[in-house]
Amino acid sequence: MEALAKIVVKAAEAAADPAAAKNEAAAASAGFAYGLAAIGPGIGIGYIVGKAVEAMARQPEAAGMVRTTMFLGIAFTEALALIGFVVFILLKFA
Amino acid sequence: MNEPSSLFTAQLSGDAPEVAVTRHMLLRGLVAAPVLVLIASFIWGADGGASSAFGCALVMVNFALAAALISTTARISLALMMGAVLFGYLIRLGIIFAAVVLVRDMSWISLPALGCTIIVTHLGLLFWELRHVSASLAYPGLKPTSGGEASTSS
Numbered sequence: 537m538e539a540l541a542k543i544v545v546k547a548a549e550a551a552a553d554p555a556a557a558k559n560e561a562a563a564a565s566a567g568f569a570y571g572l573a574a575i576g577p578g579i580g581i582g583y584i585v586g587k588a589v590e591a592m593a594r595q596p597e598a599a600g601m602v603r604t605t606m607f608l609g610i611a612f613t614e615a616l617a618l619i620g621f622v623v624f625i626l627l628k629f630a
Numbered sequence: 631m632n633e634p635s636s637l638f639t640a641q642l643s644g645d646a647p648e649v650a651v652t653r654h655m656l657l658r659g660l661v662a663a664p665v666l667v668l669i670a671s672f673i674w675g676a677d678g679g680a681s682s683a684f685g686c687a688l689v690m691v692n693f694a695l696a697a698a699l700i701s702t703t704a705r706i707s708l709a710l711m712m713g714a715v716l717f718g719y720l721i722r723l724g725i726i727f728a729a730v731v732l733v734r735d736m737s738w739i740s741l742p743a744l745g746c747t748i749i750v751t752h753l754g755l756l757f758w759e760l761r762h763v764s765a766s767l768a769y770p771g772l773k774p775t776s777g778g779e780a781s782t783s784s
Contacts, residue, residue, distance in 0.1 A: 585715045593708070607696070608759065610719075618726075625734070626741060
């Protein structure tokens with residue numbers, strides 16, 4: 537009930553000043569999008585490192601090769617988060 | 631390290647390949663950065679050049695931090711390495727965010743130039759290094775043997 541009251545208050549404020557409401561919504565959406573963009577790479581990095589550790593445990597003599605490909609995989613996955621971050625700063629600050 | 635149950639105490643000794651890979655990428659980044667700064671200056675002016683230089687530095691520090699974190703924790707234990715990679719990812723994203731937020735109001739910053747440089751430098755350096763690593767894995771006989779080259783063997 538309290539949350540509903542807050543939404544009603546927000547809607548009233550938005551009706552009073554549409555430009556400010558639009559800016560506020562854009563900022564909130566940018567932050568939300570950045571958060572979503574960081575979740576996928578987080579899952580991906582966890583999966584990559586987990587599988588790499590498993591591979592190194594099974595075959596220690598291949599650890600060097602596994603670590604190299606793991607590092608590159610992590611960096612490529614992280615590029616997704618960086619793209620999300622760049623979109624965020626362009627939406628929020630530019 | 632032969633049994634999965636010893637993963638928590640297993641550690642990796644010897645050379646750290648990610649350090650060699652990162653050293654490679656940093657050297658290539660130093661070569662590519664002036665070109666990127668020049669292109670950004672041409673498109674966005676002097677502000678774009680300064681922002682591009684800042685973006686290049688940010689990406690290279692990010693790579694260096696990632697490699698340092700992995701190589702340091704791998705010597706301690708694999709389980710610690712897993713944790714450090716995941717939390718390191720969050721911490722490095724936070725550092726990049728803080729660095730951009732701190733400079734966003736500076737007179738010399740151009741956010742489109744900074745954003746484009748971050749993406750282009752990150753992906754460009756990775757693809758450049760991937761080309762070398764994949765060639766080394768596919769044709770081990772052709773792998774460069776000089777001191778500065780990346781090693782993919784254990």
